[in-house]
Amino acid sequence: MSLFQIKHGSWNELQSAAKFIRTEVFIQEQKIAAEDEWDQDDKCAVHFILYDQTRAIATARLLPNHWIGRVAVLKADRGRGLGKALMQAIIKYAQEQQLDQLCLSSQVHATSFYQELGFAYFGEIYEDCGIPHINMHLTLSSTMP
Numbered sequence: 001m002s003l004f005q006i007k008h009g010s011w012n013e014l015q016s017a018a019k020f021i022r023t024e025v026f027i028q029e030q031k032i033a034a035e036d037e038w039d040q041d042d043k044c045a046v047h048f049i050l051y052d053q054t055r056a057i058a059t060a061r062l063l064p065n066h067w068i069g070r071v072a073v074l075k076a077d078r079g080r081g082l083g084k085a086l087m088q089a090i091i092k093y094a095q096e097q098q099l100d101q102l103c104l105s106s107q108v109h110a111t112s113f114y115q116e117l118g119f120a121y122f123g124e125i126y127e128d129c130g131i132p133h134i135n136m137h138l139t140l141s142s143t144m145p
Helices: 011-029 082-096 108-116
Strands: 004-009 046-052 055-062 067-073 101-107 120-128 131-139
Touching: 004 011, 004 082, 011 046, 011 055, 011 067, 046 082, 055 082, 067 082, 082 101, 082 108, 101 108, 108 120, 108 131
Parallel strands: 067 101
Antiparallel strands: 004 046, 046 055, 055 067, 101 131, 120 131
């Protein structure tokens, strides 16, 4: 049985693990340009890393404006509920911080994943780095802790 642990912290604390996962998923797998992946938002975000024992396998970040981004699970580890566990940890953290809502920009193919967590669409589909996205939000006052 694997021992999963989710840590959250600053970019300085977690950048090595986050960079590894995001490079694998976004730059290598999805062919997003490195200059589009790395931005100044990393420095002000709370980063989340899901570990399988000591191996970092999933990541996401929460920006001060309550937007979740850069959600990624290594390809070999998908389909095991790890993305859901990571998102639930972010939602719990946001509730503990007394945030009223969370927003994110979902790749269109992943919207059902976020809908299962209670997120709903707002706005229209748009392209980001050549990939169709749509914005989604979750009102935290209506979610269970």
